[in-house]
């Protein structure tokens with residue numbers, strides 16, 4: 017098991033998200049303009065002002081992390097542990113203190129965004145719409161990967 021603080025303080029996680037998300041430059045998630053300027057901060061996250069639509073956004077806006085009460089570093093830890101070390105979601109549920117449903121949904125959505133292999137569906141499968149859609153995804157797998165970025 018990797019330690020939960022592998023992503024350090026909240027600001028380390030925020031820096032990581034910022035680097036990955038804006039690797040091609042900052043653009044407004046609402047109007048796609050690249051005329052955005054730094055505009056204060058939102059907790060650990062950089063805030064921006066779009067000079068075209070006048071709206072503000074931050075590093076998390078438009079990502080699956082946007083409205084989560086769970087700290088970003090906990091999500092990064094969970095996703096990393098799940099994808100790289102095959103840590104079970106049941107185990108992660110205890111590590112980051114969220115419900116199984118919450119962590120299942122988030123990790124699945126993230127894996128989907130990365131187009132990573134889906135959750136393993138062999139063995140007993142819970143009756144849950146979420147498992148059903150994951151199953152369909154597995155059968156579509158022989159197609160070329162789509163690129164969907166972080167959102």
Ligand SMILES: [Zn+2]
Pocket residue numbers: 044045046047048049066067068069070071
């Ligand atoms: Zn805009």
